[in-house]
Amino acid sequence: MKGGTTSKSLGICRHCRVEEAEIRLNYARLNLCGKCFVKFVERKVARTINEYHMIEKHDRILVAISGGKDSAALLHLIRRIMPDTEVICLHIDLGIKGFSDVCRQKAEELVKYENVELTIVSLEDFLGYRLDELTSRRRRICSLCGLMRRYILNYYGLAYGVTKIATGHNLDDAVAILWDFYIRGDLLEALKFQPVTKLIHPKAIPRIKPLIELTDFELKIYADIKSLPYTLTQCSFGRESKLNRRKKLVESIELMYPAFKHTFLKSHVKRVSPLLSGLTSRSINWKSCSRCGMPSRGDVCSVCRIKKSLKKRG
Numbered sequence: 001m002k003g004g005t006t007s008k009s010l011g012i013c014r015h016c017r018v019e020e021a022e023i024r025l026n027y028a029r030l031n032l033c034g035k036c037f038v039k040f041v042e043r044k045v046a047r048t049i050n051e052y053h054m055i056e057k058h059d060r061i062l063v064a065i066s067g068g069k070d071s072a073a074l075l076h077l078i079r080r081i082m083p084d085t086e087v088i089c090l091h092i093d094l095g096i097k098g099f100s101d102v103c104r105q106k107a108e109e110l111v112k113y114e115n116v117e118l119t120i121v122s123l124e125d126f127l128g129y130r131l132d133e134l135t136s137r138r139r140r141i142c143s144l145c146g147l148m149r150r151y152i153l154n155y156y157g158l159a160y161g162v163t164k165i166a167t168g169h170n171l172d173d174a175v176a177i178l179w180d181f182y183i184r185g186d187l188l189e190a191l192k193f194q195p196v197t198k199l200i201h202p203k204a205i206p207r208i209k210p211l212i213e214l215t216d217f218e219l220k221i222y223a224d225i226k227s228l229p230y231t232l233t234q235c236s237f238g239r240e241s242k243l244n245r246r247k248k249l250v251e252s253i254e255l256m257y258p259a260f261k262h263t264f265l266k267s268h269v270k271r272v273s274p275l276l277s278g279l280t281s282r283s284i285n286w287k288s289c290s291r292c293g294m295p296s297r298g299d300v301c302s303v304c305r306i307k308k309s310l311k312k313r314g
């Protein structure tokens with residue numbers, strides 16, 4: 001994981017000017033001690049939450065817990081920054097041999113550590129199949145998984161009456177995802193990827209990404225300093241995924257062009273999106289799925305179509 005270094009020989013912390021710096025953030029050319037780094041991360045997330053009006057007083061938040069470092073940091077940060085906000089944690093057991101068991105265990109350890117409740121939903125209960133079982137039947141397993149996760153989070157969010165869904169997407173995720181949309185010229189999809197998603201349908205709960213301005217590196221260090229339970233294990237399908245290859249490519253650009261990722265995201269959110277936003281309302285006409293009532297572009301939503309095709313083939 002690049003983006004910075006940890007070392008005992010970085011000189012004095014640039015913020016407190018007392019302690020030895022142990023963390024180097026390349027993009028900001030900043031050397032910080034552990035304590036100042038924690039404050040730096042917390043201030044940054046608080047600023048992101050305020051800037052995009054992500055969480056308001058009345059909000060009840062569903063926090064999507066994957067078992068990884070980002071959602072562990074997400075839960076911890078929301079509880080520190082907004083201690084009065086009600087949070088509900090949900091973990092989806094995708095049913096990927098080995099990987100899902102580790103993730104589930106870490107999600108359980110995390111909520112114990114944070115002293116909050118966790119709901120666990122399994123894809124098998126929801127769809128009738130573990131993700132493992134679908135690999136031979138469906139080609140694009142990662143996009144199927146993403147689609148199912150979004151649907152399940154929204155479904156339970158509605159059942160629990162939450163007003164927002166928070167995910168742990170970070171800056172590296174954001175740039176890698178956006179990169180593909182831009183390269184393909186899929187600007188409408190790019191436009192949908194925002195720090196806060198718009199209310200497009202009464203049954204689509206707005207999704208927030210409070211960690212979108214923090215890097216993989218920063219979140220790993222934060223989770224380690226705070227001793228949060230998490231796993232770095234990657235799922236067997238995702239390890240070699242296009243998204244991971246894209247992340248490596250973006251990281252190599254960042255080496256030559258410091259703060260590339262921050263600049264990319266800022267341009268997307270502040271410059272390109274406002275220019276394009278007039279287009280979406282005309283182009284996507286959201287309906288309600290005739291089977292489940294969830295937001296859909298066609299008469300039947302993608303998840304209901306998948307359910308039907310899985311039943312048909314038996």
Ligand code: AMP
Nearest residue numbers: 064065066070071090091092167168169
């Ligand atoms: P990923 O697409 O794996 O990078 O995950 C992005 C975010 O989606 C995570 O930070 C979590 O907030 C959420 N997420 C991913 N996997 C799960 C899961 N199995 N259960 C609940 N939330 C998840």
Ligand code: ZN
Nearest residue numbers: 289292301304
């Ligand atoms: Zn549906």
